[in-house]
Amino acid sequence: MSKVDKKTAGLRGLKVGNTAICTVGREGKHLHYRGYSIEDLADKSTFEEVSYLLLFGELPTQSQLSEWKEKLQENRSLPDKLKSVLESIPKTAHPMAVMRTAVSFLGTIEPEEDLEGKNAATRLLSVLPSVLGYWYRYSHKKPIPDDSSTEETYAGYLLKWIKNNDEPISETERQMMDCALILYAEHEFNASTFTARVCASTLSDYYSCITGAIGTLRGPLHGGANEAAMKLILSFSSEAEAEEKIKEMLSKKQKIMGFGHAVYKERDPRSPIIKSWAKKLCEKKNGMKIFNIAETIEKVMWDEKRLFPNLDFYSAVAFYMADIDIPLFTPIFVISRSTGWSAHIFEQRSDNVLIRPNANYIGPEPRPYIPLEQR
Ligand SMILES: CC(C)(COP(=O)(O)OP(=O)(O)OC[C@H]1O[C@@H](n2cnc3c(N)ncnc32)[C@H](O)[C@@H]1OP(=O)(O)O)[C@@H](O)C(=O)NCCC(=O)NCCS
Known part of the structure; x- marks a missing residue:
C-alpha cells in the first residue's frame, strides 16, 4: 500500500495551484505581494494602498487611491439587523466566533448577487472594524463611536473601535496598526486562504468562502x-x-x-x-x-x-x-487578511478547477456485510 510521504504530510512542500498574488519566495525566506517586497510595502506604503494592490492587481494612482479611500469610508455603516445580531451574542463568546457569525449573517442580508464584482469584498473590508468594535463595545458597555466617522485612515478607524481605553490614538499606535495590517494582509496558500480557495472552487458564494477561512484562522497553530x-x-x-x-x-x-x-x-x-x-x-x-x-x-x-x-x-x-484586549488580536488578523482571502477567491474563480485531492486509504480491506442480528 502506498503511504503519505512524511515530508508531504499536511501538503507540505507541494505546489497545489498557481497564484499571481503573493509568494514567500523560492528560498522560503522572503515575502512579496504582487512582486513588491514586504519590506518596501511596510516602509513606504499604507494599508489602503496594499489592500488595493491585492484586490485590483496594481498599486493605485493618486486618484485611484482617493476614490478607494472614499469607498472604504462610504461602506462602513452597520445595518440595523446586523447590530441586533451582534447585540444578541454573549460577552463570553470568542470574538472569532463573532466575526464568523457576522460575516455569515451579512451574506443573508447583503447577498453577493446583489453586489456587483468586487463590491462584496470592499463592503466587507469596510464594515469589519465596526462589526468587531460594535460587539466588543456593546457587550462590555463601552461608549459606541459613530460608524460614519470621518476618521481618515483605516488603521485609525479600527483603533477607534477596538482600543480598550478611550485615550486618544497616538501617531505611533496608528502607524504600528497600519504596518501590522500590511504584514497580515496576505500569505499565499496558508491554511485559511486554502480553505477559502477550496470553497470558491465549488462555485460557492463569497461569504461562505470567508466564513470558512475565519474558522480555519481561529486555531492556535494558525492565527490564534x-x-x-x-x-x-x-x-x-x-x-x-x-x-x-x-x-x-x-x-x-x-x-x-x-x-x-x-x-x-x-x-x-x-x-x-x-x-x-x-x-x-x-x-x-x-x-x-x-x-x-x-x-x-x-x-x-x-x-x-x-x-x-x-x-x-x-x-x-x-x-x-496599543491597549487592545488579547481576544481581539486574531480578529485583527481576520480584518487585514480579508483582502488576501478575497483576492484568492477572485483568482480561483477566474481559472477554476474543483479542488478535490485523493486520500491514501488505510482502512480495512473490502469485507462482507454482517447483518445486524449477527453483530
Ligand atoms: C507553525 C508550525 C505549525 C509549523 O510547523 P511545521 O513546519 O509543520 O513543523 P513541525 O510542527 O513539524 O515542527 C518541526 C519540529 O520543530 C518543533 N517546533 C516547531 N515549532 C515549534 C514551536 N513553536 N515550539 C516548539 N517546538 C516547535 C516541533 O516540535 C518539531 O520538533 P521534532 O522534530 O523534535 O518533533 C509550528 O512551527 C508551530 O506549531 N508553531 C507554533 C504555532 C504558531 O506560532 N503558529 C503561527 C504560524 S504563523
Whole structure:
C-alpha cells in the first residue's frame, strides 16, 4: 500500500495551484505581494494602498487611491439587523466566533448577487472594524463611536473601535496598526486562504468562502498564535523566569506559540518589522519589561531549537501595548487578511478547477456485510 510521504504530510512542500498574488519566495525566506517586497510595502506604503494592490492587481494612482479611500469610508455603516445580531451574542463568546457569525449573517442580508464584482469584498473590508468594535463595545458597555466617522485612515478607524481605553490614538499606535495590517494582509496558500480557495472552487458564494477561512484562522497553530503568545509572555514576571520556564517547556516537548513556520525555515521577514514597532511602543509606554521578556524567549528559542519568532509573536506585544484586549488580536488578523482571502477567491474563480485531492486509504480491506442480528 502506498503511504503519505512524511515530508508531504499536511501538503507540505507541494505546489497545489498557481497564484499571481503573493509568494514567500523560492528560498522560503522572503515575502512579496504582487512582486513588491514586504519590506518596501511596510516602509513606504499604507494599508489602503496594499489592500488595493491585492484586490485590483496594481498599486493605485493618486486618484485611484482617493476614490478607494472614499469607498472604504462610504461602506462602513452597520445595518440595523446586523447590530441586533451582534447585540444578541454573549460577552463570553470568542470574538472569532463573532466575526464568523457576522460575516455569515451579512451574506443573508447583503447577498453577493446583489453586489456587483468586487463590491462584496470592499463592503466587507469596510464594515469589519465596526462589526468587531460594535460587539466588543456593546457587550462590555463601552461608549459606541459613530460608524460614519470621518476618521481618515483605516488603521485609525479600527483603533477607534477596538482600543480598550478611550485615550486618544497616538501617531505611533496608528502607524504600528497600519504596518501590522500590511504584514497580515496576505500569505499565499496558508491554511485559511486554502480553505477559502477550496470553497470558491465549488462555485460557492463569497461569504461562505470567508466564513470558512475565519474558522480555519481561529486555531492556535494558525492565527490564534498571537493570543497564545501574549498570554505566555505575560505569565512570566522576569527574564530569568522566562528563560527557565521556556527551557522546561521545551524539555517537555511543548510548543511555544509564535515560533516556527510551515514554510519559512530561517526567518520570518515580517518579524523584525513588527518587532521594531513593538519596541517603539514599549519604549513610549513603559513596557520595556514585557519587551525584554519577549526578547529573552526569542533568544532561548534560537539557542535551544534554532526556531525564530513568526509575525504573531511581536504583533502580540505591539497590540498589547496599543491597549487592545488579547481576544481581539486574531480578529485583527481576520480584518487585514480579508483582502488576501478575497483576492484568492477572485483568482480561483477566474481559472477554476474543483479542488478535490485523493486520500491514501488505510482502512480495512473490502469485507462482507454482517447483518445486524449477527453483530
Ligand atoms: C507553525 C508550525 C505549525 C509549523 O510547523 P511545521 O513546519 O509543520 O513543523 P513541525 O510542527 O513539524 O515542527 C518541526 C519540529 O520543530 C518543533 N517546533 C516547531 N515549532 C515549534 C514551536 N513553536 N515550539 C516548539 N517546538 C516547535 C516541533 O516540535 C518539531 O520538533 P521534532 O522534530 O523534535 O518533533 C509550528 O512551527 C508551530 O506549531 N508553531 C507554533 C504555532 C504558531 O506560532 N503558529 C503561527 C504560524 S504563523
